[in-house]
Amino acid sequence: MADLIQLLTNGLALGSVYALAAIGFVIVYSATGVVNFAAGQFVMLGTFAGVATLVNAGWPLPVGYAGALALMALFGLLFYAVVYLPLSKSPVVTIIIGTVAIGITLQNAALLTFGSWPFRLVSPVEGMMLEVAGAVIPLHAVAVVVATALLIGLLWLLLNRTALGIAMRAVAQDARTARLMGLRVNALLAFTWVLAALLAGIAGLMLGPMWFADVNMGDPIALKAFAATIIGGFGSLPGAIAGGLFVGLAEVLGASYVSSAYKDLIAFGAMILFLLVRPQGVFGERIQDRG
Amino acid sequence: MRSVLVLAALLLAGLALSFVVSEYTLRLLNMAVIAAVAVVGLNFAFGYAGLISLGHSAFVGLGAYGLAILTTKAGWSPWLAAIPAVAGTGLAAAALGYPLLRLKGHYLALATLGLNVSFGIVAANWIELTGGTNGIAQIPGLTLAGHRIEGERTFLWFGLAVLAVLGLAALAIHASRLGRAMMAVRDDETAAAMTGIDVTGVSVAAFVLSALYAAVAGCLFAVHVHFVSPDDFNVAHAITFLSMLIVGGEGSVAGAIVGAALLTFLPEWLRVLGEGYLAFFGLMMLAILVFLPTGIVGLARRWRRPVRPAASAPGGARPGVQP
Amino acid sequence: MNAAMSAETVLAATGITKRFGGLVALAEVDLSVGDGEFVALIGPNGAGKSTLLNVLTGLSAPTSGHIVLDGRDVTRLPTHRRIRAGLGRTFQHGRLFPRLSVVENIMVGAANRTGRSESALRRHALAQLGRMGLEHMADQPISALSYGNRRMVELTRVLAGEPRVLLLDEPAAGLNLGEVEDLMARLRAIRAEDRVAVVLIEHNMGMVMRLAERVVVLNFGRRIAEGTPAEVQADPAVLAAYLGEGAAHAGH
Numbered sequence: 001m002a003d004l005i006q007l008l009t010n011g012l013a014l015g016s017v018y019a020l021a022a023i024g025f026v027i028v029y030s031a032t033g034v035v036n037f038a039a040g041q042f043v044m045l046g047t048f049a050g051v052a053t054l055v056n057a058g059w060p061l062p063v064g065y066a067g068a069l070a071l072m073a074l075f076g077l078l079f080y081a082v083v084y085l086p087l088s089k090s091p092v093v094t095i096i097i098g099t100v101a102i103g104i105t106l107q108n109a110a111l112l113t114f115g116s117w118p119f120r121l122v123s124p125v126e127g128m129m130l131e132v133a134g135a136v137i138p139l140h141a142v143a144v145v146v147a148t149a150l151l152i153g154l155l156w157l158l159l160n161r162t163a164l165g166i167a168m169r170a171v172a173q174d175a176r177t178a179r180l181m182g183l184r185v186n187a188l189l190a191f192t193w194v195l196a197a198l199l200a201g202i203a204g205l206m207l208g209p210m211w212f213a214d215v216n217m218g219d220p221i222a223l224k225a226f227a228a229t230i231i232g233g234f235g236s237l238p239g240a241i242a243g244g245l246f247v248g249l250a251e252v253l254g255a256s257y258v259s260s261a262y263k264d265l266i267a268f269g270a271m272i273l274f275l276l277v278r279p280q281g282v283f284g285e286r287i288q289d290r291g
Numbered sequence: 292m293r294s295v296l297v298l299a300a301l302l303l304a305g306l307a308l309s310f311v312v313s314e315y316t317l318r319l320l321n322m323a324v325i326a327a328v329a330v331v332g333l334n335f336a337f338g339y340a341g342l343i344s345l346g347h348s349a350f351v352g353l354g355a356y357g358l359a360i361l362t363t364k365a366g367w368s369p370w371l372a373a374i375p376a377v378a379g380t381g382l383a384a385a386a387l388g389y390p391l392l393r394l395k396g397h398y399l400a401l402a403t404l405g406l407n408v409s410f411g412i413v414a415a416n417w418i419e420l421t422g423g424t425n426g427i428a429q430i431p432g433l434t435l436a437g438h439r440i441e442g443e444r445t446f447l448w449f450g451l452a453v454l455a456v457l458g459l460a461a462l463a464i465h466a467s468r469l470g471r472a473m474m475a476v477r478d479d480e481t482a483a484a485m486t487g488i489d490v491t492g493v494s495v496a497a498f499v500l501s502a503l504y505a506a507v508a509g510c511l512f513a514v515h516v517h518f519v520s521p522d523d524f525n526v527a528h529a530i531t532f533l534s535m536l537i538v539g540g541e542g543s544v545a546g547a548i549v550g551a552a553l554l555t556f557l558p559e560w561l562r563v564l565g566e567g568y569l570a571f572f573g574l575m576m577l578a579i580l581v582f583l584p585t586g587i588v589g590l591a592r593r594w595r596r597p598v599r600p601a602a603s604a605p606g607g608a609r610p611g612v613q614p
Numbered sequence: 615m616n617a618a619m620s621a622e623t624v625l626a627a628t629g630i631t632k633r634f635g636g637l638v639a640l641a642e643v644d645l646s647v648g649d650g651e652f653v654a655l656i657g658p659n660g661a662g663k664s665t666l667l668n669v670l671t672g673l674s675a676p677t678s679g680h681i682v683l684d685g686r687d688v689t690r691l692p693t694h695r696r697i698r699a700g701l702g703r704t705f706q707h708g709r710l711f712p713r714l715s716v717v718e719n720i721m722v723g724a725a726n727r728t729g730r731s732e733s734a735l736r737r738h739a740l741a742q743l744g745r746m747g748l749e750h751m752a753d754q755p756i757s758a759l760s761y762g763n764r765r766m767v768e769l770t771r772v773l774a775g776e777p778r779v780l781l782l783d784e785p786a787a788g789l790n791l792g793e794v795e796d797l798m799a800r801l802r803a804i805r806a807e808d809r810v811a812v813v814l815i816e817h818n819m820g821m822v823m824r825l826a827e828r829v830v831v832l833n834f835g836r837r838i839a840e841g842t843p844a845e846v847q848a849d850p851a852v853l854a855a856y857l858g859e860g861a862a863h864a865g866h
C-alpha cells in the first residue's frame with residue numbers, strides 16, 4: 001500500500017510534466033496547425049534555462065525561476081519569427097521535418113553551451129519528505145502535481161475568461177474571420193508560441209530535480225507528449241492532461257509492476273491502439289468523414 | 292527515358308568516384324548507397340502515395356535483424372537469409388498497413404513514429420533473439436562466385452549494382468499502372484476511387500514496396516557493417532530518410548538518390564565548423580525546406596525550364612488544382 | 615414509375631434516405647435509369663442532387679434504401695468496385711490528377727478495364743482523346759490546360775473507363791457559351807457511339823431541355839416530379855419549388 005501511494009505520486013508528478021508538455025504542443029497545434037516536433041526540445045531548454053540562471057549564474061530561487069521563464073518567453077518569440085513564420089505555409093510533412101531540424105539545432109546548441117555532462121537542478125523543497133499512510137513521498141512530487149493543477153486552472157481562466165484568451169481561441173478556430181474582425185492575428189499567434197514556450201519552461205524547471213538535466217532529454221519527452229496527445233485526443237486540452245497523467249502513471253507503475261525494460265511499450269502500445277481504434281482519442285471530437 | 296539516363300549518370304558518377312577517393316570517403320559512399328536504397332523505397336510511400344511514414348527505419352531494422360539472426364543463430368548463408376528477411380518485412384508491412392493506412396497526415400506520422408519506437412524497445416529488450424542493446428556482431432559478409440564482397444571499394448560496386456537494379460525497378464513501377472494509381476491516390480483520393488482505383492489496396496501496395504526496399508537496405512547494412520544494434524534503426528534515422536527524400540525532391544528516384552548522398556555527406560563536410568556542426572546542420576535543413584520546397588530535383592527542373600507553359604486559354608486563370 | 619422493374623434498367627435506386635444527424639438530405643428517393651437513357655436530375659440548390667450522386671457512387675452510405683447496378687445490388691460495395699461494375703462520374707468543378715499528364719490521366723481512367731497491356735492502354739487513351747478532339751494536348755501537364763479543357767479531359771477520363779451509366783455533376787458550370795455548345799455536341803455523339811446511360815445534374819435549363827429524355831425533380835430531399843422535359847416544365851409543383859412557396863400560393 002505504501003509502495004503504491006509512492007508510485008502513484010511519482011507517476012502523477014511525471015505525468016504532470018508530460019501533461020504540460022502536451023498542453024504546449026496542443027495549444028500550438030490548435031492555433032497554428034503546426035505539429036511541433038521540437039516540443040521536447042522546448043522542455044529541455046526550460047530545464048537548461050534553469051541551469052543557466054540557478055546553477056551557472058547562481059541566482060537565488062525566485063529570481064532564477066523568473067529569469068529562466070523570461071528566457072523561455074524570449075525563445076518562444078524567436079521561434080515564432082525564425083521557424084514558424086517561414087514554414088507556416090508549408091505542407092504538414094515539411095513542417096514536421098522543419099521542426100525536427102530546428103530541434104537538432106537546439107539540442108546541439110545546448111550541447112555546445114552546457115556540455116554533455118548532466119547537471120542537477122535543485123528543487124525549492126529539496127530533500128523534504130512527506131509521510132502519508134506509511135509512505136514516504138518527496139515533497140517535490142506533491143508540489144509538482146499541485147503547481148500543475150494551479151497552472152491548468154490559470155490557463156483555463158486565461159482561455160475562457162479574458163479577452164486575450166478568447167481572441168486566441170477565435171484565431172485558433174478561424175484565423176481569416178478573426179483577421180476580418182480586426183484581431184491582431186500575428187500578435188496573437190506570437191503570443192501562442194510564447195505561451196507554449198512558457199509552459200514547456202515550467203515543465204522543464206519541474207522536471208530538472210526529478211531527472212538529471214541532460215541535453216538529450218528532449219526526444220523522450222516529445223515522444224511521451226505525442227503519446228499523451230493521441231491518447232487524450234489530438235487538439236483537446238483536457239485530453240492532453242488526461243493523456244499526460246496516463247502516460248506518466250503507465251511509465252512509473254509499468255516499470256514497477258510489469259517490467260522496467262518494457263515500461264514505455266505500454267504508452268506507445270496504447271497510443272497505437274488508440275490511433276487504430278479511436279483516433280480521436282478520449283476527449284477529441286469525432287473525426288467527421290462528411291465532405 | 293530521361294530518368295533512366297539520370298539514374299545511369301548518378302550510378303556512373305559513384306563508380307568513377309570509387310577509383311579516386313579515400314577509404315573514408317568510400318565508406319561514406321557505401322552509407323549513402325545503402326540509405327539511397329531505403330529512400331528510393333520511401334519514395335513509393337511518401338513521394339508517390341503521399342503516406343507520411345516516420346517508421347521507415349523499423350523496416351530497415353527488420354530486414355537487418357532478420358538477416359543477422361538467420362546468419363548468426365541459424366548459420367544460414369547471407370544470400371539465403373536475405374530472402375525471408377525481406378519477404379517477412381514485406382508481410383509485416385502488409386499486416387500493419389491495412390489498419391494503419393486509414394490514418395492520414397500527422398496521425399499517420401505519429402502512428403508510424405510510435406511503431407518505430409516500439410520496434411526499438413523490443414529490439415533492445417528481447418535479448419535472447421536480438422542481443423539487446425549489445426546488438427548482434429560477426430554477421431558474415433557476402434561471397435559471389437568464390438569472391439568475397441569485402442572492403443569498401445568492392446562493396447561499393449556491389450551496392451551500386453543493387454541500387455541500379457532497384458532504381459530501374461522503381462522507374463518501371465513509376466511508369467506503370469500501379470505507379471500512376473499511387474500518384475492519383477496522392478493527388479485526389481476521391482477522384483482516384485472514382486476511376487476504379489482501390490485506394491486502400493494501392494496505399495498498402497506502396498507501403499509494402501517501401502518496406503521491401505527498406506529491408507534490402509537493412510540486409511546491405513548488416514553485411515557491410517557486420518553488426519546491428521537498436522540504435523542503428525531509431526526514429527532519428529527514420530526522420531533522416533524522410534529528410535533525404537524531401538531535400539532531394541520527393542516523387543523522383545533521382546531525387547531520392549541525390550538527397551541520400553547529400554545528407555550523408557553534408558554533416559561530414561560541416562565537421563570543419565567544429566563542435567557546433569550539427570546545430571548548423573539543423574539550420575541549413577530549415578533553410579533548404581523554406582527556400583527549396585521542391586528539393587534539389589525541383590531546382591534542376593526549374594533551371595531547365597525557366598518558364599512554365601502558360602495557360603492556353605483565358606479560362607486557365609480560374610482556380611484549379613495545382614500540384 | 616415502375617421502370618425500375620423493367621429488364622433494360624441499368625441503374626435503380628429505391629427508397630434512398632440519407633440523414634446527417636437530424637437533417638434529412640434525401641427522403642425515400644427513387645431513381646431508375648434505362649439502358650442508354652438520358653435522365654436529367656434538377657432541383658434548387660440544396661435539393662439533394664449531389665448527395666444522391668454521392669450515395670449512388672458510394673462516397674456516402676445511405677441511411678436506408680438499395681442501389682442495383684446492372685441487376686446486381688451494389689449498396690454495400692465501395693466506390694472503386696461500383697466504378698468497375700460500370701458506373702462513371704465527373705465532379706462539380708472537375709478533379710484531375712495534377713501530377714500526371716493529360717494522357718496519363720486518361721490511362722488511369724482506362725485502367726479499370728483490366729487485361730490491357732501498357733501500350734494498348736496508351737493507344738486506347740489516345741484514341742479517346744482523339745475522339746474528343748484533344749489529342750494534341752496528350753503530353754501536356756494539367757496545369758497548362760484551360761478550365762474548359764480540364765473539364766473535357768475529366769469527361770474523357772470517365773469515358774475511357776467505358777461506363778454503362780455516366781453521372782455528370784454540373785458539367786457546364788463555369789464554361790462559356792461556345793464551350794457549352796461543344797459539350798452538348800460531344801454528349802450527343804458519345805451517346806450515339808457508346809450507348810451509355812447518362813444522369814445529368816445541371817442548372818443550365820436550356821441544356822437539360824435539349825438533351826434529356828426524362829427529367830427528375832428533387833426538392834428538399836424529395837422527388838417532387840418526373841416526366842418529359844415538357845411535362846416537368848408545366849408542373850406547378852416544379853414551378854413552386856423554383857420560384858418559392860409564395861408563387862405557388864399566388865397561382866391558386
